Every structure is written in structure tokens, then in C-alpha cells.
Amino acid sequence: MAGKIWEFFGYRADDCSAAAVQAADSRQCPFLGEVCEKRLSDGEIAGVCTIKPVKSEPVICCPIRLYAENYKVLSDVARIAFGGDLLLFAGAEAAKIARREERPVVAVFGKRWGGELRLPQKDGIGSYFVDWVLALLDAKGALQEFIAVEVQTIDTTGNYRNGRQGLLTPTRTNPATTAGLNWENVNKRILPQLIYKGQVLQREELCRKGLFFVSPGPVYQRIMGRLGGAAGLVRYALQPASITFLAYEHDTALNLPAGALVPLRALMPHSTTVYKVQEAFNNVTLPDENVYRDAIVAALNGPRR
Structure with a gap:
């Protein structure tokens, strides 16, 4: 099933603003504030956030x-889960802040925050792992x-290289691709x-x-x-x-x-x-x-x- 790129390096594919062009030129992910981490099979930075299938609404794939x-x-x-508007802090830092400020906080364990938790494996496979753990700490x-x-999100099938190449050109063309959703x-x-x-x-x-x-x-x-x-x-x-x-x-x-x-x-x-x-x-x-x-x-x- 054919689909088109709907968001590219964070911005709508039909956005030709300076911010959208700069993000694509520098391969920056605006949600991370750093280079996009999604890669194609050849190591090229993908930059594709969302795919728009022909007959349905846009679907986030990153x-x-x-x-x-x-x-x-x-x-x-x-x-x-916990109620209220508790502040979130990375891992062990959350405990220090809770004690210093004498208030409950949430400790976050996950990639780029408090780090992924070390958990036991089952039969050599890390099947217990989850993306995030949010821990409520008292004062x-x-x-x-x-x-x-x-x-x-959802994995893609097919190929969106031609759409990616089009969006990297000065005219930001966005041709249909063979990309689908798995x-x-x-x-x-x-x-x-x-x-x-x-x-x-x-x-x-x-x-x-x-x-x-x-x-x-x-x-x-x-x-x-x-x-x-x-x-x-x-x-x-x-x-x-x-x-x-x-x-x-x-x-x-x-x-x-x-x-x-x-x-x-x-x-x-x-x-x-x-x-x-x-x-x-x-x-x-x-x-x-x-x-x-x-x-x-x-x-x-x-x-x-």
C-alpha cells in the first residue's frame, strides 16, 4: 500500500518554513533537541516521524x-496513576530532590532519563524490560x-527513500512512496x-x-x-x-x-x-x-x- 511522508524531522511535509528546512538540513529531531536517531538500513538518518497511508489518517511510526x-x-x-501534578526527575536524582525539598516526586527510569533498570533475564532474554518505570517517592x-x-508506534514496510530524498531538496517535493504499515x-x-x-x-x-x-x-x-x-x-x-x-x-x-x-x-x-x-x-x-x-x-x- 502506498503512503506519503506526513512529518519529516518533526515538521509537516508541506511546511517549507525556515525552521522545517533547517531541521532537515541539520538532521535534527526537534523533540530530542539533537540529531535524529532513526536510521535506514544503510546508516542514513531517516528523519521520518509519521506516514500518511492513502486511505487513512497519519500514523506515527517513530x-x-x-x-x-x-x-x-x-x-x-x-x-x-498517582494524581496531582507531581514533578518528574531522573532516577536517583529524584530521591535527592525529594529529601532536599521535602515533597513527593516521581523518579523516572528509562532511556535518557535515569537509565534503564537492570533486571534479571529469563532464559537469556531480557523479556522483563519495559520502556519506562515511574516511581512515586515520598518526601x-x-x-x-x-x-x-x-x-x-508501528513499524513500516516497503520503502520511503524517494519521499525522503524529495523532502531534502530545496523544493521539498513529497512523492508517493511504497511505504506501508506493519x-x-x-x-x-x-x-x-x-x-x-x-x-x-x-x-x-x-x-x-x-x-x-x-x-x-x-x-x-x-x-x-x-x-x-x-x-x-x-x-x-x-x-x-x-x-x-x-x-x-x-x-x-x-x-x-x-x-x-x-x-x-x-x-x-x-x-x-x-x-x-x-x-x-x-x-x-x-x-x-x-x-x-x-x-x-x-x-x-x-x-x-
Whole structure:
């Protein structure tokens, strides 16, 4: 399926402002404030944040895109889990600040913040790891509880090199590409990992609000479709067995000037339990009976004349 690049080095592909051109020329990611870390197979810096399929809305394909506004998503998750407007600080630094200022804070463990936590491996595979851990500390810097956060966008298929090359030219042309989205990963990888990690976290005595899963809106909708729809996935209050889905989409309703980054807006969170997700995931919708037989018979009889 053909698609076009919709955001390139943070800016809309149709944005020809000096800021957009400068970001592309310097290969800078405006959400990180440094060179884009996404690479093509040959090592070239990709710069593609979002792909627009022909028949659907734009879909974020780079996780860093979700970290806009100085990782606002983590503050949103902390507010849902712990309440209030607690400040977030990197790892061990959070405990020092809590003790010095005598107030509760949230310690963040993850890439570029407090560092990823060292966790035991299972059969040589780091299957316990999550993208982020947010730990609530009291005014003495002592751990009270924590939550885990997984952030997932979507992998691409095909190729968007021609679109990338066009956007790097002075005229910023944006031709259609062969880029598509690997929706099958929702079934093969994302949901099984959520179920497994949700069960692991349920055994943690201080993980009282479970796992939060952050994704672009279209990925969330595809997951809900695979699980039979959000309406059928019973809502529960936050608990150790929780999985809370929190989706973000581009706020395209705003009349933004050239050179402005498109803000993201959060959709209503949906909290359920890992067991309801597992039950829905295993409840496969089967096709009509005898579909194999009918296909074989049709092939044997050949095309009608």
C-alpha cells in the first residue's frame, strides 16, 4: 500500500518554513533537541516521524514523536496513576530532590532519563524490560509505589527513500512512496508482550496500578479491533493487574502557522485488566466453516467461462 511522508524531522511535509528546512538540513529531531536517531538500513538518518497511508489518517511510526513537549506523555501517565501534578526527575536524582525539598516526586527510569533498570533475564532474554518505570517517592525519598510504561508506534514496510530524498531538496517535493504499515505486529508481538509483562508486574507488591501502554491513536484502534472493540473490553479501576491504554493523535483541527510543530492530544484512557486482554486476544473470530474446502473445489473447477 502506498503512503506519503506526513512529518519529516518533526515538521509537516508541506511546511517549507525556515525552521522545517533547517531541521532537515541539520538532521535534527526537534523533540530530542539533537540529531535524529532513526536510521535506514544503510546508516542514513531517516528523519521520518509519521506516514500518511492513502486511505487513512497519519500514523506515527517513530516512538520519539510521542515524546513531544519534553516527554509530556510521562507527566500525563504519572497524573493518571498517582494524581496531582507531581514533578518528574531522573532516577536517583529524584530521591535527592525529594529529601532536599521535602515533597513527593516521581523518579523516572528509562532511556535518557535515569537509565534503564537492570533486571534479571529469563532464559537469556531480557523479556522483563519495559520502556519506562515511574516511581512515586515520598518526601523522604522512599519508594511508595511504581508503574511501568510501554511506548509503541508501528513499524513500516516497503520503502520511503524517494519521499525522503524529495523532502531534502530545496523544493521539498513529497512523492508517493511504497511505504506501508506493519499492522500484523499488533497480533504477533505487541499484544503477547503486553499480556506477559502485565502478568509479571502483577506479582510486584509495589506495582499497584499495573502497566500503561502508550501508542498513536490508529495503533490503539487496531488493537481494540483485534480485541473485539473497546466497548467489549470491560473497564476496571486501576489495580495491580491493570493495563491502561493511552493513545495520542495529531491535533489537526488547529490552524497552525508554518514552522509550528503539530501538537498531540491524548484520547480518553481505557483501563482494563491483563486477564480481560488475554481473554479477548484468545477469543479468535473464525471464518465460515469449510472455507478451505470451498477454495479447493473452486480451484479444481477452474475459472467459469
